[in-house]
Amino acid sequence: MLRGSRSGGCRPKDTDQEFFMADALKIGIAGLGTVGASLVRIIQSRANELAVTCGRPVKIVAVTARDRMRDRGIDLTGIEWYGGPVDLAQKADIDVFVELIGGSEGAANAAVRAALARGLHVVTANKALLAYHGVELAQIAEEKGVLLNFEAAVAGGIPVIKALRESLTGNTISRIYGIMNGTCNYILTRMEKEGLSFADCLKEAQRLGYAEADPAFDIEGNDTAHKLAILTTLAFGNRIAADDIYLEGITNVSIEDIRAAADLGYRIKLLGVAQRTESGIEQRVHPTMVPLDSVIAQVDGVTNAVAIESDILGELLMVGPGAGGNATASSVLGDIADIAKSRPGEQRVPVFGHPAKALEPYRKAQMQSHEGGYFIRLTVLDRTGVFASVATRMAENHISLESIVQRSKQHLSPSDHQTIILVTHATTEDSVRKAVASIRNEGYLVGEPQVIRIERPKE
Amino acid sequence: MLRGSRSGGCRPKDTDQEFFMADALKIGIAGLGTVGASLVRIIQSRANELAVTCGRPVKIVAVTARDRMRDRGIDLTGIEWYGGPVDLAQKADIDVFVELIGGSEGAANAAVRAALARGLHVVTANKALLAYHGVELAQIAEEKGVLLNFEAAVAGGIPVIKALRESLTGNTISRIYGIMNGTCNYILTRMEKEGLSFADCLKEAQRLGYAEADPAFDIEGNDTAHKLAILTTLAFGNRIAADDIYLEGITNVSIEDIRAAADLGYRIKLLGVAQRTESGIEQRVHPTMVPLDSVIAQVDGVTNAVAIESDILGELLMVGPGAGGNATASSVLGDIADIAKSRPGEQRVPVFGHPAKALEPYRKAQMQSHEGGYFIRLTVLDRTGVFASVATRMAENHISLESIVQRSKQHLSPSDHQTIILVTHATTEDSVRKAVASIRNEGYLVGEPQVIRIERPKE
Numbered sequence: 001m002l003r004g005s006r007s008g009g010c011r012p013k014d015t016d017q018e019f020f021m022a023d024a025l026k027i028g029i030a031g032l033g034t035v036g037a038s039l040v041r042i043i044q045s046r047a048n049e050l051a052v053t054c055g056r057p058v059k060i061v062a063v064t065a066r067d068r069m070r071d072r073g074i075d076l077t078g079i080e081w082y083g084g085p086v087d088l089a090q091k092a093d094i095d096v097f098v099e100l101i102g103g104s105e106g107a108a109n110a111a112v113r114a115a116l117a118r119g120l121h122v123v124t125a126n127k128a129l130l131a132y133h134g135v136e137l138a139q140i141a142e143e144k145g146v147l148l149n150f151e152a153a154v155a156g157g158i159p160v161i162k163a164l165r166e167s168l169t170g171n172t173i174s175r176i177y178g179i180m181n182g183t184c185n186y187i188l189t190r191m192e193k194e195g196l197s198f199a200d201c202l203k204e205a206q207r208l209g210y211a212e213a214d215p216a217f218d219i220e221g222n223d224t225a226h227k228l229a230i231l232t233t234l235a236f237g238n239r240i241a242a243d244d245i246y247l248e249g250i251t252n253v254s255i256e257d258i259r260a261a262a263d264l265g266y267r268i269k270l271l272g273v274a275q276r277t278e279s280g281i282e283q284r285v286h287p288t289m290v291p292l293d294s295v296i297a298q299v300d301g302v303t304n305a306v307a308i309e310s311d312i313l314g315e316l317l318m319v320g321p322g323a324g325g326n327a328t329a330s331s332v333l334g335d336i337a338d339i340a341k342s343r344p345g346e347q348r349v350p351v352f353g354h355p356a357k358a359l360e361p362y363r364k365a366q367m368q369s370h371e372g373g374y375f376i377r378l379t380v381l382d383r384t385g386v387f388a389s390v391a392t393r394m395a396e397n398h399i400s401l402e403s404i405v406q407r408s409k410q411h412l413s414p415s416d417h418q419t420i421i422l423v424t425h426a427t428t429e430d431s432v433r434k435a436v437a438s439i440r441n442e443g444y445l446v447g448e449p450q451v452i453r454i455e456r457p458k459e
Numbered sequence: 460m461l462r463g464s465r466s467g468g469c470r471p472k473d474t475d476q477e478f479f480m481a482d483a484l485k486i487g488i489a490g491l492g493t494v495g496a497s498l499v500r501i502i503q504s505r506a507n508e509l510a511v512t513c514g515r516p517v518k519i520v521a522v523t524a525r526d527r528m529r530d531r532g533i534d535l536t537g538i539e540w541y542g543g544p545v546d547l548a549q550k551a552d553i554d555v556f557v558e559l560i561g562g563s564e565g566a567a568n569a570a571v572r573a574a575l576a577r578g579l580h581v582v583t584a585n586k587a588l589l590a591y592h593g594v595e596l597a598q599i600a601e602e603k604g605v606l607l608n609f610e611a612a613v614a615g616g617i618p619v620i621k622a623l624r625e626s627l628t629g630n631t632i633s634r635i636y637g638i639m640n641g642t643c644n645y646i647l648t649r650m651e652k653e654g655l656s657f658a659d660c661l662k663e664a665q666r667l668g669y670a671e672a673d674p675a676f677d678i679e680g681n682d683t684a685h686k687l688a689i690l691t692t693l694a695f696g697n698r699i700a701a702d703d704i705y706l707e708g709i710t711n712v713s714i715e716d717i718r719a720a721a722d723l724g725y726r727i728k729l730l731g732v733a734q735r736t737e738s739g740i741e742q743r744v745h746p747t748m749v750p751l752d753s754v755i756a757q758v759d760g761v762t763n764a765v766a767i768e769s770d771i772l773g774e775l776l777m778v779g780p781g782a783g784g785n786a787t788a789s790s791v792l793g794d795i796a797d798i799a800k801s802r803p804g805e806q807r808v809p810v811f812g813h814p815a816k817a818l819e820p821y822r823k824a825q826m827q828s829h830e831g832g833y834f835i836r837l838t839v840l841d842r843t844g845v846f847a848s849v850a851t852r853m854a855e856n857h858i859s860l861e862s863i864v865q866r867s868k869q870h871l872s873p874s875d876h877q878t879i880i881l882v883t884h885a886t887t888e889d890s891v892r893k894a895v896a897s898i899r900n901e902g903y904l905v906g907e908p909q910v911i912r913i914e915r916p917k918e
Contacts, residue, residue, distance in 0.1 A: 042771060046629050052817060053628050053809065151626070157772040159618075159626035167610070167618035169512050169796035170505050171789060295778055298754045312501060313616040313789040316779040319754055321772065330630060330772040337628035341808050349800050350512065358511060 024057035025340045028092045030085035030111055031100030032065035034325035035125060035152070037072045039098070039332055044075065054340035062092035085111030089118065096121045096339055098332060104128035116140040116148065123335040125152035125328055131226040131242035134233070135359055138351035147342065148351045149335030154227040155180050155304040157327030158320040159334065163308065164234040165353045171310035173235040177273040177455060180227045182302030182322045183211045183218040184250050184270040188287075189300045192258045192267065198251065210302055220249035221270065221285040228272035228283055235274060235308070236281055237354040241362035248286035257450055260377060260421050261289050264403065267297040271455060280363035282370060289375050289454045295319075296457065309458050368430040373402065373454035376422040376432070378439065379446040382415075386444045390420055393442070397435040400425045417446055423454070483516040484799045487551045489544035489570055490559030491524035493784035494584060494611070496531045498557070498791055503534065513799035521551035544570030548577065555580045555798055557791060563587035575599040575607065582794040584611035584787055590685040590701035593692070594818060597810035606801065607810045608794030613686040614639050614763040616786030617779040618793065622767065623693040624812045630769035632694040636732040636914060639686045641761030641781045642670045642677040643709050643729040647746075648759045651717045651726070657710065669761055679708035680729065680744040687731035687742055694733060694767070695740055696813040700821035707745035716909055719836060719880050720748050723862065726756040730914060739822035741829060748834050748913045754778075755916070768917050827889040832861065832913035835881040835891070837898065838905040841874075845903045849879055852901075856894040859884045876905055882913070 027043070029036055043050065043060055051057040064082040082088035089097050089111040097115035099122065101108040108129050115122050116137060124130070130137070130153055141148035151161045155178065164173075179185050183205055190201040202219070205211035217223050229242035250270050261268050266289035275282040290297045295317055299305040304322030309315050321327035352359065380386045387406050394401060402423040424432070436449050486502070488495055502509065502519055510516040523541040541547035548556050548570040556574035558581065560567040567588050574581050575596060583589070589596070589612055600607035610620045614637065623632075638644050642664055649660040661678070664670035676682050688701035709729050720727050725748035734741040749756045754776055758764040763781030768774050780786035811818065839845045846865050853860060861882040883891070895908050 038771075042629055050629055052814065053812060055809075157775060159622050159775075162621065162626055163618050166797060167621055167793040168789070170501055170509055170792045293757065295754055295757045298752065298757050310789075312497075312785045312792075314780040314783070314786050316616065316618075316777070318775070318777050320775040324773070326771045327773050330627070330769075333629045333771075334626040338625060350514075353512060355511065 022056040024059040025054070025096060025336070026059055026061045026094045027096050027098060027336065028062035028082075028088050028094035029060060029098045029100065030064050030088055030107075031102070032063060032072055032074070033100065035328045035332065036063075036065065036100040037074050038325035038329035039100070040074045040076075042326075042329055042333060050337070054337050056340055058336060058340055062088050062094055064088045086114050089115040089120070094120060096123060096336060098122075098336070099124040099126055099129070100332070102126055102128065104132040109133060112137060113140070116144055116146065119144045119146055121147045121149075121339045123149045123332055123339070125150065125332055127153040127223075127226040127230060131229045131240060134230065134240050134352070135356050138356035141351055142356055147339050147349070149338060150230075151335050152328045152331035154230055155306050155318075156320070156322040156324065157330050158304055158306060158318045158322070159331070160231065160306045160308075160318055161234065162334075163316065163318065164231065165349060168308065168310055168313060171312045173276070173308060173310045175273065175275040175309045175458075176231050176235045176306065177271050177275075178306035179269050179296065179299055179304050180272050180306065180322060181218050181221075181224045181270060182304060183215065184221075184224070185299065185304070186210045186302045187219070188250060188253065188258070188268055188270065191253070191255055192262070195255060197255060198253060219251055221247045224270060224272040224285045228274055228285060231272075231306070232274040232281065232283055233352045233359065236276060237352075237359055238281060238362040239359045241283065241364065244283060244362060244364050246284040246286065246367045250287050252450070253287050253452075254450070256419075257375075257377060257452060261375065261452075262292070264375070264421075264423055265292050266290060266375070266454065267292050268452065269296065269299075273455060277365045277369070279369050280365035282365040282367075284367065284370070287452050289452055291456060294457050307457065315458050368428070368433070370429040370453075371426055373426055373456070374422075374424045374432050375450075375452040375454060376424070376436070377450040378420045378422075380418050380420055381444045381446060382418045383444055386418065387420065389442055389444070390422070390439060393435050393438045394422065394424070396438070397431040399427045399431050399435055481515040483518040484513070484555060484795070485518055485520045485553045486555050486557060486795065487521035487541075487547050487553035488519060488557045488559060489523050489547055489566075490561070491522060491531055491533070492559065494787045494791065495522075495524065495559040496533050497784035497788035498559070499533045499535075501785075501788055501792060509796070513796050515799055517795060517799055521547050521553055523547045545573050548574040548579070553579060555582060555795060557581075557795070558583040558585055558588075559791070561585055561587065563591040568592060571596060572599070575603055575605065578603045578605055580606045580608075580798045582608045582791055582798070584609065584791055586612040586682075586685040586689060590688045590699060593689065593699050593811070594815050597815035600810055601815055606798050606808070608797060609689075610794050611787045611790035613689050614765050614777075615779070615781040615783065616789050617763055617765060617777045617781070618790070619690065619765045619767075619777055620693065621793075622775065622777065623690065624808060627767065627769055627772060630771045632735070632767060632769045634732065634734040634768045634917075635690050635694045635765065636730050637765035638728050638755065638758055638763050639731050639765065639781060640677050640680075640683045640729060641763060642674065643680075643683070644758065644763070645669045645761045646678070647709060647712065647717070647727055647729065650712070650714055651721070654714060656714060657712060678710055680706045683729060683731040683744045687733055687744060690731075690765070691733040691740065691742055692811045692818065695735060696811075696818055697740060697821045698818045700742065700823065703742060703821060703823050705743040705745065705826045709746050711909070712746050712911075713909070715878075716834075716836060716911060720834065720911075721751070723834070723880075723882055724751050725749060725834070725913065726751050727911065728755065728758075732914060736824045736828070738828050739824035741824040741826075743826065743829070746911050748911055750915060753916050766916065774917050827887070827892070829888040829912075830885055832885055832915070833881075833883045833891050834911040834913060835883070835895070836909040837879045837881075839877050839879055840903045840905060841877045842903055845877065846879065848901055848903070849881070849898060852894050852897045853881065853883070855897070856886075856890040858886045858890050858894055
């Protein structure tokens with residue numbers, strides 16, 4: 001045993017002196033953007049603590065980035081610079097390849113494959129890469145007996161990957177949902193608190209750097225979908241299905257919806273939800289009404305939150321920073337530390353909780369069969385009988401109502417229009433779509449009806 | 460490498476067939492109460508999943524409990540029964556000793572020592588044992604190169620130990636605080652929601668099994684203190700100091716305090732707080748006012764929550780079940796899984812994050828030097844000048860006030876009494892105590908003044 005443990009470094013009982021005698025874990029970093037630069041700064045400034053905690057020094061020996069000349073405020077002396085990610089992955093004398101480039105294809109993809117093929121551990125923050133090539137990469141990693149860690153890829157600093165992969169071992173998960181895009185949550189929070197329009201809040205988010213110049217990827221829900229696809233696989237053991245997700249962004253959420261939600265005791269959040277149902281696994285990203293008094297409803301601004309419902313543990317909710325150089329670097333560092341504490345070739349934690357080869361095909365539940373409560377906001381002509389007609393169309397589709405409110409001549413609508421707001425009890429997506437379609441045929445509808453799904457935490 | 464990994468079981472790439480060929484991880488359980496029985500049920504009913512996820516089967520081979528005859532609704536056929544915990548720890552042919560007995564001394568303590576001395580991994584849910592003997596036990600575990608896991612000892616199903624020990628590697632933690640006692644949180648929640656007295660809520664909690672027949676240990680804050688002491692060591696790397704914690708229970712929290720708190724935008728929770736200050740580490744357990752719109756304020760009933768503030772990650776909050784047979788068993792199982800995935804003699808994760816020998820002496824910050832906001836409720840005689848006098852005593856002690864409210868002839872006080880409620884800006888415990896003492900000397904005070912500290916999440 002002694003020999004066994006010495007060979008790969010020393011055991012915690014050893015003194016600091018001995019710690020530093022242990023082989024250093026050699027790191028190569030591809031990508032020196034905000035996260036990469038933070039990571040370099042942290043590893044360099046906390047070398048001693050890291051050595052003591054990890055049982056061996058953690059040393060950055062190789063880096064690469066697009067522009068070698070750019071001043072990133074970090075000291076790269078003594079660190080070998082490589083011409084490109086693949087070059088670094090193939091040639092550098094390292095134990096761990098850290099990929100902080102981003103993008104599902106191109107350099108990131110090629111470099112990670114090269115690193116794994118070489119039998120290097122890989123740490124990545126790249127959600128797109130995992131969403132589209134995760135299973136394949138996991139299989140290579142497991143064949144090579146190396147670790148492929150990606151805590152930073154989902155919900156930034158929140159250790160949700162570790163919770164799903166390790167803490168919840170043995171649990172059967174029924175639902176996982178969360179706020180996984182800071183841009184959207186910031187916009188929705190501002191809209192509610194300041195009574196501003198979506199467009200104004202988006203502009204402000206862009207000004208503050210919370211939203212990209214081209215915000216589509218965030219506000220249309222794609223970013224959330226990538227993260228959800230990864231969590232779904234960890235939670236349910238299916239092969240990743242990033243393109244089989246029902247997607248609805250927040251661009252159509254109006255200040256009226258937010259106000260009406262508040263009146264009814266709800267708050268609107270963009271949620272990613274994955275759920276086990278009888279007909280398969282539901283994956284959906286859409287604006288969602290959550291009860292005002294639920295914990296997740298209080299998660300404001302750029303903060304993220306992920307809730308996991310399982311049969312043994314019950315409900316676990318984690319709230320934390322979803323982005324930012326430091327928070328993300330912290331997760332990357334945690335992943336590196338796990339590798340430092342393990343030994344090469346002894347990886348026993350399947351990348352996605354279940355061995356990649358044992359992952360099941362994704363059994364998609366059709367959105368039509370989704371069951372839940374619905375918020376429906378209709379603008380209609382101010383005519384006698386309209387209210388009754390709406391109620392009838394609902395009844396015809398076996399939709400029972402929790403509340404139905406008619407608002408005449410309000411700020412909500414011009415004087416010849418009325419707003420009718422309905423909240424349904426649990427029903428199906430199919431029934432709601434049919435009811436709305438038949439209402440549309442009545443001819444008294446003004447503009448598009450607004451339909452927002454309601455999600456409740458487990459009682 | 461191949462040989463290396465085969466020798467201790469197979470790698471995730473192997474098929475299920477091969478998984479079952481790997482050596483089983485042999486478990487011995489001491490204590491078959493609610494948690495123990497749940498654990499047996501779970502491990503037996505999920506044998507296959509566990510084998511696949513852990514890379515080897517997990518098998519219960521030995522158990523012991525007080526009463527062998529008692530029907531626990533679990534099947535113990537094929538499992539060897541031992542006369543006592545120490546006997547099992549010393550003689551059973553096992554890899555992991557699971558201690559679910561409880562208590563800091565006696566059988567639990569002796570058995571865990573015996574198991575570690577024998578070089579067995581230990582998993583325990585015993586907060587008292589760790590609070591009083593944790594460092595010593597950690598040292599033995601680290602010398603033997605075995606794991607001592609205790610996720611279930613703090614906040615039941617919430618994976619806060621793993622987050623501190625692994626995910627936050629490299630972070631410098633500034634403060635950790637949380638709701639760690641379900642009984643107290645249940646009582647405070649009921650008091651606020653139903654307007655019931657402390658006594659009535661306690662009775663109900665006892666009727667529902669949320670509170671012990673002798674509730675002192677919970678409601679006086681001792682249970683929270685034990686858990687806090689463990690978290691403090693994980694967060695700050697000091698030796699455990701369970702008896703150096705400022706302690707104030709919830710028995711004196713009145714419905715008036717809860718109402719006044721709500722009026723001022725706060726909610727009262729029993730928090731355990733550990734904080735790094737210039738004069739040392741503060742450890743305190745007391746009723747605390749948290750802002751109504753903070754996430755932790757929404758944590759109701761028996762649910763627990765732990766917040767960690769660190770310099771790299773930022774703030775991480777975890778919410779989940781703090782007790783219960785299944786939730787606790789889930790954490791125990793996660794600990795067992797971590798052992799199954801590791802290899803004997805290669806433990807590299809220091810039990811408390813830092814090697815036991817490297818833990819620093821506890822540098823206690825005196826409570827007098829605590830800085831923060833305060834809520835002060837005074838019942839005074841209805842005399843002219845009293846209000847001015849109170850304000851003056853505050854000013855004399857350099858306490859600036861966020862608000863001061865005088866309530867005459869209300870339900871809060873008989874007609875010849877007044878209630879004065881003050882909320883201070885950040886000040887020191889010392890100043891507040893001096894101010895209250897000098898007010899006491901004025902002679903217009905009726906009964907005891909109520910002082911409740913305010914805790915705010917990091918902005």
